[in-house]
Amino acid sequence: MRFEVTTLGTGAALPARGRFPSAQLLNIHERLHLVDCGEGTQERLRQAEVNFNRIGTVFISHMHGDHYLGLMGLLSTMHLNGRLDELLVYGPPELREVIDVQLRASRTFLRFPLRIHVAPHENGTKLFEDPYVQVSTLRLDHRIPTTGFLFREKPHQRRLRQERLVDIPHYARNAVKCGEDLHLPDGTVVANEELTFDPLPPRSYAYCSDTAYAPELLDHIRGVDLLYHEATFTEAMAGRASETRHSTAKQAAMIARDAVVGRLLLGHFSSRYKNSTVLLEEALPIFPRTQLSNEGETFRIEPHIPVQRT
Amino acid sequence: MRFEVTTLGTGAALPARGRFPSAQLLNIHERLHLVDCGEGTQERLRQAEVNFNRIGTVFISHMHGDHYLGLMGLLSTMHLNGRLDELLVYGPPELREVIDVQLRASRTFLRFPLRIHVAPHENGTKLFEDPYVQVSTLRLDHRIPTTGFLFREKPHQRRLRQERLVDIPHYARNAVKCGEDLHLPDGTVVANEELTFDPLPPRSYAYCSDTAYAPELLDHIRGVDLLYHEATFTEAMAGRASETRHSTAKQAAMIARDAVVGRLLLGHFSSRYKNSTVLLEEALPIFPRTQLSNEGETFRIEPHIPVQRT
Numbered sequence: 001m002r003f004e005v006t007t008l009g010t011g012a013a014l015p016a017r018g019r020f021p022s023a024q025l026l027n028i029h030e031r032l033h034l035v036d037c038g039e040g041t042q043e044r045l046r047q048a049e050v051n052f053n054r055i056g057t058v059f060i061s062h063m064h065g066d067h068y069l070g071l072m073g074l075l076s077t078m079h080l081n082g083r084l085d086e087l088l089v090y091g092p093p094e095l096r097e098v099i100d101v102q103l104r105a106s107r108t109f110l111r112f113p114l115r116i117h118v119a120p121h122e123n124g125t126k127l128f129e130d131p132y133v134q135v136s137t138l139r140l141d142h143r144i145p146t147t148g149f150l151f152r153e154k155p156h157q158r159r160l161r162q163e164r165l166v167d168i169p170h171y172a173r174n175a176v177k178c179g180e181d182l183h184l185p186d187g188t189v190v191a192n193e194e195l196t197f198d199p200l201p202p203r204s205y206a207y208c209s210d211t212a213y214a215p216e217l218l219d220h221i222r223g224v225d226l227l228y229h230e231a232t233f234t235e236a237m238a239g240r241a242s243e244t245r246h247s248t249a250k251q252a253a254m255i256a257r258d259a260v261v262g263r264l265l266l267g268h269f270s271s272r273y274k275n276s277t278v279l280l281e282e283a284l285p286i287f288p289r290t291q292l293s294n295e296g297e298t299f300r301i302e303p304h305i306p307v308q309r310t
Numbered sequence: 311m312r313f314e315v316t317t318l319g320t321g322a323a324l325p326a327r328g329r330f331p332s333a334q335l336l337n338i339h340e341r342l343h344l345v346d347c348g349e350g351t352q353e354r355l356r357q358a359e360v361n362f363n364r365i366g367t368v369f370i371s372h373m374h375g376d377h378y379l380g381l382m383g384l385l386s387t388m389h390l391n392g393r394l395d396e397l398l399v400y401g402p403p404e405l406r407e408v409i410d411v412q413l414r415a416s417r418t419f420l421r422f423p424l425r426i427h428v429a430p431h432e433n434g435t436k437l438f439e440d441p442y443v444q445v446s447t448l449r450l451d452h453r454i455p456t457t458g459f460l461f462r463e464k465p466h467q468r469r470l471r472q473e474r475l476v477d478i479p480h481y482a483r484n485a486v487k488c489g490e491d492l493h494l495p496d497g498t499v500v501a502n503e504e505l506t507f508d509p510l511p512p513r514s515y516a517y518c519s520d521t522a523y524a525p526e527l528l529d530h531i532r533g534v535d536l537l538y539h540e541a542t543f544t545e546a547m548a549g550r551a552s553e554t555r556h557s558t559a560k561q562a563a564m565i566a567r568d569a570v571v572g573r574l575l576l577g578h579f580s581s582r583y584k585n586s587t588v589l590l591e592e593a594l595p596i597f598p599r600t601q602l603s604n605e606g607e608t609f610r611i612e613p614h615i616p617v618q619r620t
Contacts, residue, residue, distance in 0.1 A: 014390050015352060015383075039383045040350050042325060063415040065386045069379070073325075073349045076375045080324050094415035101411050105373040105404035107454050144417050 001029045001132070003153055003203045003301045005228070007267060007293035008044035009036075012232050012246075013066045016271035020044055020295060021066035022209060024228070025055075026151065029132040034058045034074075035149060035207050041070035042077055048296060053083045057128055059119065059135070060091030061209060062146035068095065072102050079110050086113040090127050090135075092145060093118050121145035123220045138220055140211035142245045150221065151205040158196035168195060201303040206261075209268050212242060213251035218259045225304040227261040228293065230268035231279050237270075249279035253286035262304025267293040311339045311442070313463055313513045313611045315538070317577060317603035318354035319346075322542050322556075323376045326581035330354055330605060331376035332519060334538070335365075336461065339442040344368045344384075345459060345517050351380035352387055358606060363393045367438055369429065369445070370401030371519060372456035378405065382412050389420050396423040400437050400445075402455060403428050431455035433530045448530055450521035452555045460531065461515040468506035478505060511613040516571075519578050522552060523561035528569045535614040537571040538603065540578035541589050547580075559589035563596035572614025577603040 004027050011019030021038025025045065032055045034041070045052060052074065060068045068091070078087065089095070096116045103110065119127055119137055128135040131154065138148030157177035160168065167190070168176055176182055182190040206221040208214075209230040221227060232246035241248050247255075249266055256264035264287050269276045276292050283290040291299070314337050321329030331348025335355065342365045344351070355362060362384065370378045378401070388397065399405070406426045413420065429437055429447055438445040441464065448458030467487035470478065477500070478486055486492055492500040516531040518524075519540040531537060542556035551558050557565075559576055566574035574597050579586045586602050593600040601609070 014387060015356065039380065040353060043350060046325065063412075063417075065382055065412070065416060069383050070349065072375055073379050077324060092415070094411075098411055098415055101404075101408055102373075102375070105402070105408055106375060107373075 002027045003029070003205070004298050005035075005205060005226070005265075005301065006048060006298040007228075007265070007295060008041055008048065009038050010267045010269055010276075010293050010295050011038075011066070012268050012270045013064065014271040015039075016274075018295075019269065019271070021069070022061075022268060023070065024207065025050060026205070028151065028153065031056055031130060031132065033135075033151075036061055036067045036209070037070040037074060038066045039069040039073075042074045044295070045074075052078055053081065053085065055087070056085070057088045057090070057135075059127075059149045059207075060089065060095055061140070061148060061207070062142060062144055063092050063094050063098070064144065064210070067210075068098075072099065075099070075110065075114065076106075076108065078112065079108065083112040086115060088128065089114065089116045090119040091116070092121075092147070119147045119149075121147050123217075138206065138208060138217060140208060140217070141214040142210045142212065146210055148206065148208040148211070148217075150224070151207075153202035153204065155202050156199035158192070158199050160196055161194075164195045203301045203303055205301050208255075210246055212245040213247050213255070215255070215258065217255065221255075221259045221261065223260055223262075223304075225262040226265060226299065226301045227256050227259065227263070228265045228267060229255055231266040231283065232268050232270045234273070234278055234282055249283040250286055253283035253290060256283075256287040256290065262289065262302070263299075264290040265293045265299060266290060312337045313339070313515070314608050315515060315536070315575075315611065316358060316608040317538075317575070317605060318351055318358065319348050320577045320579055320586075320603050320605050321348075321376070322578050322580045323374060324581040325349075325376075326584075328605075329579065329581070331379075332371075332578060333380065334517065335360060336515070338461065338463065341366055341440060341442065343445075343461075346371055346377045346519070347380040347384060348376045349379040349383075352384045354606070355384075362388055363391065363395065365397070366395070367398040367400070367445075369437075369459050369517075370399065370405055371450070371458060371517070372452060372454055373402050373404050373408070374454065374520070377520075378408075382409065385409070385420065385424065386416075386418065388422065389418065393422045396425060398438065399424065399426045400429040401426070402431075402457070429457045429459075431457050433527075448516065448518060448527060450518060450527070451524040452520045452522065456520055458516065458518040458521070458527075460534070461517075463512035463514065465512050466509035468502070468509050470506055471504075474505045513611045513613055515611050518565075520556055522555040523557050523565070525565070525568065527565065531565075531569045531571065533570055533572075533614075535572040536575060536609065536611045537566050537569065537573070538575045538577060539565055541576040541593065542578050542580045544583070544588055544592055559592040560596055563593035563600060566593075566597040566600065572599065572612070573609075574600040575603045575609060576600060 009020035231249035319330035539562035541559035
């Protein structure tokens, strides 16, 4: 089952040719979640051939325009396209007023239920849950209250051993997948471990943008399979990073290393970097499993067994 | 001196691949004016290699998202780029709150003075004036109050006859251009018409989007050199046009014909038309001097002597 992220925008506040502001699309077991929604997100979604009406939830990290200005246009398009399904939006407390004021101004009465919930600026608050994933908050350190999002896949069922399938009656399969021993009509009991393998480990993804270097995050993102962390600047601009509450690529890599994550994905590149490989080069020596998030690219989130540092 | 319009977006509310929502850039004597500012306008301006800080005024016709959602991002970019010059914005009464709420939410204190003025929903109110142009309002007929804009170039000075330049002392040239006779130190008087040609006629441009067929506009746009009129639908969709308070291409052409304008530019094409030539074909039999507004294309506004209909 899918657990993947498509980066729709990798730029920072100032738009640079070819880079769009922050937006990501998560596909978790064929349910679509949008994380941040900068201006132009609907154009990017269209390029990625996404049916907007499949998006069930939107998570907005903070109220800087490069993270939310595409939302009104997306809502309007969903409305005009005849969406009827509920849309859940999680974001800062101010988001509701920003949306309401604009719906009022345009005298738009959305055809679909729009539920706007506050994503509090703190760690570990559960926001959303469906049969496949649970989403909770991360407290980031930016100029205005900014909330990251932690996606944890729910535990999978045990996997049936193919060669033993014939021995397990259909009615009993679900119970066996859930870990029960098999009780046959003749009284025989077959131990679960003879019939199943351990389940695949649940996967996890943390979205951390925008934030200064924040080691207080480590306990909350420890061991995630994929960490997206902003990397707005190179080390040469560390002063500017601290002043604007952004991170350098090296700081992002330090967080990834110290949280023992599986892989690190960098994004939110300042428009001053025409080529973002300078950022990658600063991160790799600290954390080798680092990648740049190129726009439109999809990254599969794979299970990762954290290696304890010695 | 320039008087030209570049169409940055020609789409309607639903974005279609390759068509952006409404936005136009006017260059009037090297001063830049933006008319409407749909999502993605800053990307289009960048593609057209426009220095954002040269834009001095913005006119917003109404509060449907496809006409204003790009404004916050543009303001933010101007701010981040260090703009210090005042920006004048004219739009519906609700625009101020929409901007203020978002500046507050992002805790942005713009470095440049932003002056937001209401463009009333009525005909003939003068909004803006500089040495070259005067801009006034047009009352359009749409689902929500919508205001068009009429740009009238100010009268030019008389043109000096090249072969007589040697006879006119430098100190007297401005007076002669203003129509005065030439008084020489020896008492000679040379009649102005011997020294000058009539001035070039001032040019004019009317922006009418979005609107239903509104013949009550005719008196206000009569004889303009270039009329931009929305043409959302073909005649087959005339019912839908009336219902949504939009125009068909034929109706736009009827307005152009009956207002005896110089040329007609069509835009705001519904996303259902992959190829907008179907709209052009319906307009041409009614008003032959019709063009489609292709995105990124610049149209020079030329003086036009209206021909009285017989």
